[in-house]
Amino acid sequence: MPRTRTLEDALTDGWDSDGTGELDLTPSPRLLEVLGDIPYQPWQCLAELVDNSFDEFRSDLDRDPADPPAIHITLPRANTALVDAQVVVSDNGRGMSLQTLRDALRAGFSGNARYGSLGLFGMGFNIATARLGSKTTVRTSRAGDPVWLVAEIDFKDLQRRETFHVPLRRERKEDPLLHGTAITIRDLRPNMVDALKRPKTISTVKDKLGRVYSYLLRDHSPIPELPDDDTLAGSGIGLYINGKRVKPRIPCVWAASRSVTYSGAEIKAVQVIDRKLQDAYACMRCGHWHRHYDVVNCVECGSDDLELRQRRIHGWLGVQRYLDESDYGIDFLRHGRKILLGDKSLFTWVNPDTGETLDEYPIEIPANQGRLVGEIHIDHAPVNYQKTDFDRSSRDWNDAALYLRGEGPMRKTKAKDRGFAENDSPLGILFKAFQQNDPGIRCLIPGNGQSATHKLTSDWGSKFHEGLAEYQLDEKWYEAVLNHEEIKNRATTQGGSDVSPAGGDLGSRTGLDPLPLNTPNPGLSQPPVVLVEPEPPVETEEQRYARYRQHARKLYDLEGEVSALNLGKRNVSVFETTIPVADASGAYMPTISRVTSGLNLEVYVHGDHEVFREFGRDPRDYAILEISQVLRALARDVDTKITVIAAEVTCQFPDQRRTDSALRDRAAEVLRRVRDLATPVITAQAPQMWTLLSSDSKLRAERDAARVDPRLDWLGAIHDGRFSAYLSYDALAGLVRGAPAAFMDGAVYSMAWASWTDEQARDRQVSHVARLLETVGEFVADASHKSRQELVMTRLAIDMLDDIVARRE
Structure with a gap:
């Protein structure tokens, strides 16, 4: 039988002679496996790994321009067997020393990460790798080192051996000048492999990383429409997934040169933000900022490793060229990574005294769509461990929010009602000038002469993000703004034409053609004397349509892709001319059209034809009939009614809706x-x-x-x-x-x-x-x-x- 333990045994076991002792708090190796259950999405796992590479490149200020920074992500392909599936993240950074590698792989080790970097190569690294798979190999070396340092982490083996010690080996380098770090994760979780093999997942990962790292992935030159300011330039780092470069999502904004007039002041469509705050001491161990200068030790962790650092709020606020239900708002960045995407919290005012909330934007028609955007860097503000939000209880975040949007409501009347002065914050100024969505030059909204063309400009925005050259700069949008003003003014002034139509309907299709001013009137008993002039040179078809284009304005609300009768999509452009249009035989008509290269369709409508001027018909309706006629001819369909096709075509232009x-x-x-x-x-x-x-x-x-x-x-x-x-x-x-x-x-x-x-x-x-x-x-x-x-x-x-x-x- 076991000996009965006495009170003396209980009082002395595990204690020193002076009555003191210690507890071993080293966690079970199963902690690393449990980390894999933290709900990180695939893109978040990859982001945790590439964060460390971005940190490396951002800190390497003397990097050789001939060796551009690059990060490569390799993911399993659709035909990869489970046993062979792996995830690899590699970079051509400077590599790590043995001590740096040791620190980097320690669970929870942060070094100076909370202040100066994106990644926590310790805990963030372990969470990401454990979420992906159970075996991780880290291979790193610096230029000039003769060997690669290779560490292998097997979570299951660590748990089985109940130790945190992992094997480390050296491999000889063939080229001592090689440098960089590669992380390989194997023995992947089956559900993660299934997800990474799906094309939709890969597309989502590319899109998300392109958004989150947009600033770091851009070229060193700033966004084309933003001011030529070094503070707005990107970092030019290359990120590749399975060999294909991840494209940064560039904001589609009006040029900084565009402006509107509000209360007698010119308000530019881009507001540059650069507010320098008082320098503060940052703790290099835990990242805490100290606002007073007589600090010796960090008030959070006690470290004496403090450095005086600059604090700054910088970036820009601007106006997107299109409205959207969700794709608007302000991106907030920390060390180049976007922590918040399209944040809309600054558009809601909260009364600091009563807690009353006031949703201020967007409330104009369409009341659920916005266009105010921006990118604001606040490197000194703390973030949560998943890097999905800033610590909104922190003073740094609240100071930044107060500066950007002001203390009171942005609407003047609402501010006055609640006892606040007029809001002249950067966001408040932009809001007051661009809160409305009226078409025309006053609000920088494209229109068709009657209403705003929101659906069309949204389609243009999609083409911008696809990278189509025609849509990169804002000239197309601005032309549509001026086009709206011209049509509206023309409707008001009733400008004339040098040709007077004399017919009453649709040209040769109805037997009524407009006649030039000097055409003899068949009703006269004695025709007037007509001077015989030399015949002008024969006009080619290309010259004729060029002449129409010269005297035309584009109807942007009828531009886009149209399909009917099981035909593929056709790109349609509609032009309203101030001069008569005629077919190849010379017969004048209210509308004509031609199919150009690539099966693109151009339609020309004579806006001053009497069927529009005297009978009140809408040129757009006739343009839709012309489009329908062409589509029916292309389909060689003589059975389907033209009205049926016209109805189908009409429904593809939602900006025409009048419900x-x-x-x-x-x-x-x-x-x-x-x-x-x-x-x-x-x-x-x-x-x-x-x-x-x-x-x-x-x-x-x-x-x-x-x-x-x-x-x-x-x-x-x-x-x-x-x-x-x-x-x-x-x-x-x-x-x-x-x-x-x-x-x-x-x-x-x-x-x-x-x-x-x-x-x-x-x-x-x-x-x-x-x-x-x-x-x-x-x-x-x-x-x-x-x-x-x-x-x-x-x-x-x-x-x-x-x-x-x-x-x-």
């Missing part, structure tokens, strides 16, 4: 703009303005306010004018009728009033504005089904109202 919900969105946007403009006018004489409202308008405003902001002091809002934010269309119509001098002449509506001396003329101006407000208000208030004619009438009313609402400078 009830789309019109309601537009009506809501115009109402918001009118309210914003009317607020300062109403605030200046709030009690008097309140008395001008009908009882029904007052009740509606109060109910709307109670629904939106139940905590609002309604009596106070009546007194100071805040009730204006809840006025309906009918209420606004009543105000302009009751106090036209306050709202007309550009204050809220651009219609002239004060300059007219005749009362009837003044009344007509006021009635025109009020009737438009009431018409749109009736549509908004009536949720019943609308006929096509009613929707057309409403669209025209919204267009007319939108046109007379005063524009900001």
Whole structure:
């Protein structure tokens, strides 16, 4: 029988004679296996490994330009057997010494990583390799060293032997000048092999790494549209997956030279950020920053390895050339790696006193799509261990957020209502100038003369990211902005043409052709004398279409890929000309077309043809008929009705959509703009303005306010004018009728009033504005089904109202 242990045994076992002792806290080797259960996605595992390579290249300031930095990732192919599958990450960096390798492979060892690098070659390395497989080999050497250092980590073997000791060997180098590090992971997890073999996974990994390391992968020259500033240039590091280079995702932004005018100031589409903060001591062991200068030891880890380092917030904020539901927001970087992608937290204001939140962007039509973007470097701010977010409780993050977006709301009226000064932060300035999405030069939004072409510009954005040369610079977008202004101005001024169409329909297809001005009138009994002139040189087809192009503007909302009748996609371009167009026989027509190289289709519409000018037909509808006719001819299909094909083609141009919900969105946007403009006018004489409202308008405003902001002091809002934010269309119509001098002449509506001396003329101006407000208000208030004619009438009313609402400078 075992001897019974006494109290004396229990008090003396494991203790020194003085009553003290120690505990061995070396973890079980199974810890490394458990690390593999941490939910890292494949791209995150690879990112942890390449982080160390990026760190190496960024710290090698004297690298030979003839030896460009490169990182190669090799992943299993689709036909690779499980037993042969492996993941390899190699670089041509400087390599590691024996001591550096020892430190790098120690689980949890961080060295100076928290301050100056992306990777934690210790814990991050072990998590990533354990997640991928159970056997890892690290092979490294420096230039001039005669051998490679090779370490092998077998997680299963370590657990079996219950030790953290791993074998290390030396291999002779054939070329002593070779240098770099290679990490090979074998005995891969079956689920990881299956994932890495899927083409979709590889595509996702490439896309994600191209986004996360965009700044580091770019050439040393900055993004083409950004200012020529060294702080915006990339690092020019090459990253390859299975031999193919990973392309950095470049932001598709308006050029820094583009600008709009807001409140009399020119606001550029790119705002360069460079805010230098007070230098601080950084702990080289744990990375903690100390803001006071009399520190001797780190307050977190006690280390005396402190260095005075620069702290800085730098980068840029800008305007994307297209709107998107998710592809917008600000990227935040640490040491060149993007920690946050498309972060939208700065677009929401949080009241520091009450906790109230206010979503400020995007709320313009389309209210779920944005275009404000940026890249901000905050190297001194701490991140979480997965590098998916910054520590938002840290002072460094909050200081950066406060500087970028300001203390109060970005909307002027919201800031004033809550007692804050006008927001003049970098984001606030950009927001106020570019928050709206109205087509034209005022907001830098492409349009078709009537509305914004958001779907088309989104397609252009996709072509930009595909790398198509035609879409890299912003000229195409800017041309569409100017095109919108030209069409709109032409519709207003009714500019003429040097040819007068005399027919009434579709040329040879209906038997009615427009005639030149000097064509004899067949109805005259005595034809006029026609001077015989020498025949001009015969115009070639290429010259004829070049002439049309010279006198045409592109209809961008009808540009793109179109398919029908089981035909492959055809790239379509539509041009509206100011001169007549004719077919090969010389017969004048409202539309003509030709198929160019690559089966691209060009359509030309004579915008001043009488079928458009006198009968009110839309040139776009005829262009769609022309496209449909060509597609039917290419398909050699004589059975399918042209109207069926036209309907299919029309549905492929979503920017043409005019639905009830789309019109309601537009009506809501115009109402918001009118309210914003009317607020300062109403605030200046709030009690008097309140008395001008009908009882029904007052009740509606109060109910709307109670629904939106139940905590609002309604009596106070009546007194100071805040009730204006809840006025309906009918209420606004009543105000302009009751106090036209306050709202007309550009204050809220651009219609002239004060300059007219005749009362009837003044009344007509006021009635025109009020009737438009009431018409749109009736549509908004009536949720019943609308006929096509009613929707057309409403669209025209919204267009007319939108046109007379005063524009900001």
